[in-house]
Structure formats: C-alpha cells, structure tokens
Amino acid sequence: MGRSYRALTLGIVSVVLMIAFEATAVGTAMPIAARELDGLGLYAFAFSGYFTTSLLAMVVSGQWCDRSGPLPPLAAGIGGFAAGLVISGTAQSMWPFVLGRAVQGLGGGLVIVALYVVVGRAYPERLRPSVMAAFAASWVVPSIVGPLVSGTVTEQLGWRWVFLAIPVLVALPLAVMLPPLRRAAHAPDPAPGTLPEAPEPVAPPVRDGRRIWYAVALATGAALLQYAGQDISPLSVIPAVAGIVLLVPSALRLLPPGTFRAVRGLPTVILMRGIAAGTFIAAESFIPLMLVTQRGLSATMAGLSLAGAGLTWALGSYVQARPRLAPIRERLAQCGMVLSAAAICGASLALVQSVPVWIVAVAWCAGGLGMGLVISTLSVLMLEQSAPAEAGANSAALQVSDALSNVLLVAAAGTVFAALGGGTVGAAADAGTHTAAATSHPAAFAAVFLPAAALALVGAVVAGRLRPKKVGAGSA
The missing domain is CATH 1.20.1250.20 (MFS general substrate transporter like domains)
Incomplete structure (x- = not known):
C-alpha cells in the first residue's frame, strides 16, 4: 500500500x-x-x-x-x-x-x-x-x-x-x-538473473492455434463429463467416453510436461493447485445439503456454517506472506493440506446424530486456514519458478488445473452420491417435505467426504516436491 x-x-x-x-x-x-x-x-x-x-x-x-x-x-x-x-x-x-x-x-x-x-x-x-x-x-x-x-x-x-x-x-x-x-503492462521484462532459471528443460512452445484448439477440446470434454454425470443411465456412457477422449490428451498438452507425474518444481505446483482446490470444493459443495437434510438446518444456517472459512482463509494467506517463512513454503503447503483433510473428516462427523452440528463450522474454519496456506503459497511459487516470457502460460496452467479438478471431482462425487441414493435426499428437500431424513442415505455423503480427505492427504505427500531439485555439490 x-x-x-x-x-x-x-x-x-x-x-x-x-x-x-x-x-x-x-x-x-x-x-x-x-x-x-x-x-x-x-x-x-x-x-x-x-x-x-x-x-x-x-x-x-x-x-x-x-x-x-x-x-x-x-x-x-x-x-x-x-x-x-x-x-x-x-x-x-x-x-x-x-x-x-x-x-x-x-x-x-x-x-x-x-x-x-x-x-x-x-x-x-x-x-x-x-x-x-x-x-x-x-x-x-x-x-x-x-x-x-x-x-x-x-x-x-x-x-x-x-x-x-x-x-x-x-x-x-x-x-x-x-x-x-x-x-506496469508496458514495463520492460526483468533483467536476466532476477528470476530463477527453469529447473527443467522447457519444451518448445506449441503454436498458438493448436493450444486454442486443445483448450476447446478440454472445455468440451469437461462439459460432456458433467452432462454424463447428471444422468446415470447406460446411454450416459457415450458422452462420458467422448469427454474422456477429448479431455485427457488436451490436458496433457495444456499443462506443463510432468504435471501428472509430479515432477519436482513447477509441474508439482500446477498439480497441487488441482488437488488442493478440487478436494476442498468437492467436499464443500455437499456440506450445505448434508446439514439441511441430515441435521434439519435451514439453508441460511447451513450457508453460515461455512462463512468462517473466509476469515481463516485470509489468515492463512497472511501467515504465508511473512518473509521469514519463505524458506519453508513447501512445509506450509503440506501443513495446509493436512488441515484440509482434517476439516473434511471433521465435517463428516455431523453425519452422526449425537455429534453437535457446530463441529462443521469449527472444522471448516480449520480447512479455510489450510487452504489459505496452500493456495497463496502455490501462486507465489508459480511466479517464482516462471521465466518472464512464460508467466502468462504458467498462470493459465495453474487456473486450468484448479478449474479442471473442480469439475472432475465434483462430477465424480455427484455420480457416486446419486448412485448410493443421495438423489432422493435432494429431491425430498427441494419438494419441501418432511421425508428427507427418512429417505436419506448418510453413506452417500460419506462416500463423497472420505475419498476427498484421502486425496488431500495424498496432496500433503506430493507437496514435498514443490521445490525444484537443487543442482550443485552433493545434490546432483
């Protein structure tokens, strides 16, 4: 300021x-x-x-x-x-x-x-x-x-x-x-040496036209998968397969080489953005529905149960901005993913009727703190590891990873939720009847929350590869 x-x-x-x-x-x-x-x-x-x-x-x-x-x-x-x-x-x-x-x-x-x-x-x-x-x-x-x-x-x-x-x-x-x-937009690029050199050999850039077509294919494939997940039937296999055929090769070309293998440095940064955002948002999408149908909260109260995460998210982002913590950014990301996993597990405890419902608000505050640590850290590391001429492409890759994981994990969660009978929960609640609890299936919610928590813990392990491998004495 x-x-x-x-x-x-x-x-x-x-x-x-x-x-x-x-x-x-x-x-x-x-x-x-x-x-x-x-x-x-x-x-x-x-x-x-x-x-x-x-x-x-x-x-x-x-x-x-x-x-x-x-x-x-x-x-x-x-x-x-x-x-x-x-x-x-x-x-x-x-x-x-x-x-x-x-x-x-x-x-x-x-x-x-x-x-x-x-x-x-x-x-x-x-x-x-x-x-x-x-x-x-x-x-x-x-x-x-x-x-x-x-x-x-x-x-x-x-x-x-x-x-x-x-x-x-x-x-x-x-x-x-x-x-x-x-x-700022017309300022000259920083002098050589002001940014770290790329840790991995950079592949030749793909022609602009091809990348645009890959983006079109990626978006179309994601839309087809969403469509298939909304209607579980034999015919839904057709758009699902078509979506996968379009999405997978496009994602491989639009994200940095080595992203899905968690290669040290920038590829892991991009991958981690998807894991962190996707697991948290997939779980958060189903928490209000759980609180309304399983615990009888109003829609307003269910939404307010998640509001505290906004404050703690900002707090986590503020903490990672402290200069003295810069050398341990990957540890901050690991800590954030553990907090996120714990928050998802904590929120799922509300499926047990004897557990007080305020456990969700407390858990989600912890999850917001973790996400503040992770998301801001990943953004800083992405810029830190990007050459000036690649900042736009790498920023786009970070956001694509975020958005793509959101739709894939939410679609997968929705499909599993519906397959286990969760669709009757939403239908009853939307109809305003009192049969939502009777027709509900807590296992459908658990099948959403527990895999998301497990994937968040996987992210905590992967976060150990956020820094590029050091080249020098004793580390080559």
Missing part, C-alpha cells in the same frame, strides 16, 4: 472483490432466477456454461498476456464479465440467462490469468506473497455478507438487481488503477 503501488493494489483487489461477490451473491439468487424464468431444467447448465467457457478463456488469456502484456486481456475480461452479468440480469427466458453465464465465464477466465501476470510484472518478488494475501482477504467480506445481501436484494428488489449491481462495485477503483496498470 505504499505510494508506488497503492492505486494498482486497490484496483486489482477491487477486481477480485467483484469476482468474489459474483461467486457468493449470484449463487444465492440463482434458484429464484431459474424458477422465475421457468428454467429449472437448465439450472445446472447455468453453472457448467460458466465453467466451460472460463477454461477456454484461461488458455487464451495466458497466450494473450505473453504476447501483448496483461492489460488487453484484463480490460477485455472485465468488459466481458460485466456484459455477461447484464445479459443474465435482463434475460426473459432461461437460454439467454445461460448465455449470459457463458459470457461471464469468458470474462472471468481472461481476468484471473491476467491478474496473476500483473502481479508477476508489477510487483517485486518480496511483495508478491502479500498481494496474494490481499487477494484472499478480498473474499472475506463477500463470503460472510454476500449471501445475506443477495438474499435481501432478491426478496426486496428482485433477483435481477443482484446481477446488474455487481459491475458498479469496481467502476471507480478501475479508473484509479488504469494509469499504473498501463505503466
């Missing part, structure tokens, strides 16, 4: 704040919007549309940043994000609403990668952990007040104002940010 960086910091943090409010507020208003637009049958596509287009935009943004700097994709992304909100907010039927969500995804994918490149270009290495901590802190207020504000606005003014009001939040801060961002 010094004079040299204040305007830029306020601007980019405001953009993250906009994304955070969108994520928390729009999710609250979405059921009402779908019902009024007579589009409950397309409800899932309002989410998958955003995800699918954001995957494509992340890859485009990475190449765009490396070629032209972060300012053009950032400006285009903010404009696209706002345009998508307006399209959805003014939609008169469900398909235009879904289209608006897809346009939001394009904007969001462009923005998130460009923000990482801005951090790498505009801030010295010693300040980058603090910027990542500021990004995490930007989620605190939205995670706590977003659902409450969104619910109030939806009830008093209508769901459309939730979509239409969000772009206004950043108009003034963006105007303040543009001049320093322009200077």
Whole structure:
C-alpha cells in the first residue's frame, strides 16, 4: 500500500472483490432466477456454461498476456464479465440467462490469468506473497455478507438487481488503477538473473492455434463429463467416453510436461493447485445439503456454517506472506493440506446424530486456514519458478488445473452420491417435505467426504516436491 503501488493494489483487489461477490451473491439468487424464468431444467447448465467457457478463456488469456502484456486481456475480461452479468440480469427466458453465464465465464477466465501476470510484472518478488494475501482477504467480506445481501436484494428488489449491481462495485477503483496498470503492462521484462532459471528443460512452445484448439477440446470434454454425470443411465456412457477422449490428451498438452507425474518444481505446483482446490470444493459443495437434510438446518444456517472459512482463509494467506517463512513454503503447503483433510473428516462427523452440528463450522474454519496456506503459497511459487516470457502460460496452467479438478471431482462425487441414493435426499428437500431424513442415505455423503480427505492427504505427500531439485555439490 505504499505510494508506488497503492492505486494498482486497490484496483486489482477491487477486481477480485467483484469476482468474489459474483461467486457468493449470484449463487444465492440463482434458484429464484431459474424458477422465475421457468428454467429449472437448465439450472445446472447455468453453472457448467460458466465453467466451460472460463477454461477456454484461461488458455487464451495466458497466450494473450505473453504476447501483448496483461492489460488487453484484463480490460477485455472485465468488459466481458460485466456484459455477461447484464445479459443474465435482463434475460426473459432461461437460454439467454445461460448465455449470459457463458459470457461471464469468458470474462472471468481472461481476468484471473491476467491478474496473476500483473502481479508477476508489477510487483517485486518480496511483495508478491502479500498481494496474494490481499487477494484472499478480498473474499472475506463477500463470503460472510454476500449471501445475506443477495438474499435481501432478491426478496426486496428482485433477483435481477443482484446481477446488474455487481459491475458498479469496481467502476471507480478501475479508473484509479488504469494509469499504473498501463505503466506496469508496458514495463520492460526483468533483467536476466532476477528470476530463477527453469529447473527443467522447457519444451518448445506449441503454436498458438493448436493450444486454442486443445483448450476447446478440454472445455468440451469437461462439459460432456458433467452432462454424463447428471444422468446415470447406460446411454450416459457415450458422452462420458467422448469427454474422456477429448479431455485427457488436451490436458496433457495444456499443462506443463510432468504435471501428472509430479515432477519436482513447477509441474508439482500446477498439480497441487488441482488437488488442493478440487478436494476442498468437492467436499464443500455437499456440506450445505448434508446439514439441511441430515441435521434439519435451514439453508441460511447451513450457508453460515461455512462463512468462517473466509476469515481463516485470509489468515492463512497472511501467515504465508511473512518473509521469514519463505524458506519453508513447501512445509506450509503440506501443513495446509493436512488441515484440509482434517476439516473434511471433521465435517463428516455431523453425519452422526449425537455429534453437535457446530463441529462443521469449527472444522471448516480449520480447512479455510489450510487452504489459505496452500493456495497463496502455490501462486507465489508459480511466479517464482516462471521465466518472464512464460508467466502468462504458467498462470493459465495453474487456473486450468484448479478449474479442471473442480469439475472432475465434483462430477465424480455427484455420480457416486446419486448412485448410493443421495438423489432422493435432494429431491425430498427441494419438494419441501418432511421425508428427507427418512429417505436419506448418510453413506452417500460419506462416500463423497472420505475419498476427498484421502486425496488431500495424498496432496500433503506430493507437496514435498514443490521445490525444484537443487543442482550443485552433493545434490546432483
């Protein structure tokens, strides 16, 4: 927040704040919007549309940043994000609403990668952990007040104002940010030696056109897998197989070589982002449903049970930003993954009726602390291990790993949940009946939580490979 960086910091943090409010507020208003637009049958596509287009935009943004700097994709992304909100907010039927969500995804994918490149270009290495901590802190207020504000606005003014009001939040801060961002975007790359040399031989870059097509295939494959997971039937095997055929080779080409083998250094950083985000989000997606159907909480109380994680997430990100902890970043990541695994296991204890329900809030605060340690640490390590000309592509790979793992693990969890009878839980609860508990299957929830916790523990082991192998005496 010094004079040299204040305007830029306020601007980019405001953009993250906009994304955070969108994520928390729009999710609250979405059921009402779908019902009024007579589009409950397309409800899932309002989410998958955003995800699918954001995957494509992340890859485009990475190449765009490396070629032209972060300012053009950032400006285009903010404009696209706002345009998508307006399209959805003014939609008169469900398909235009879904289209608006897809346009939001394009904007969001462009923005998130460009923000990482801005951090790498505009801030010295010693300040980058603090910027990542500021990004995490930007989620605190939205995670706590977003659902409450969104619910109030939806009830008093209508769901459309939730979509239409969000772009206004950043108009003034963006105007303040543009001049320093322009200077940062056109600043010369750091002199040789200011960033560590690549720990592994870098493969020749793939032509831009091919990477875009790989991104299209990746997004299409992910969408097909989501579609197949929504309807368990023999015919769903067809889109599932097609999704895998498209997704696997595309992911291998879009992520750094060695990612799925956890090669030391950058490949493990990218892999760990997927493990950390995917396991936590997959579990979090089912916790409110568990609290409503198994323990009888209202939807508002179930959501508030997770709100404390926003505070502890910011705290964990603040802790990792301390300069004296820089030499032990991989240990921080390991500690964070252990906390995440413990939190998922702790939340699952609420399936036992004799366990007090507040155990979920306590456990999720611990999980938020762990995620704050992990996610910010991985972002810092990614920038630290990226040459200037590769910052955009590597930032895109980090976000692709995050988004891809989210959809794959959530889709897998949903499929297992439905196969074990969990679908009857949601149906009963949505119908407003009192038979949800009677038709519920705690094993369906356990089958979601316990594998997620186990994978988080695997991540704790893999995190020991985040640093590149040292080359020198006694270590070659």
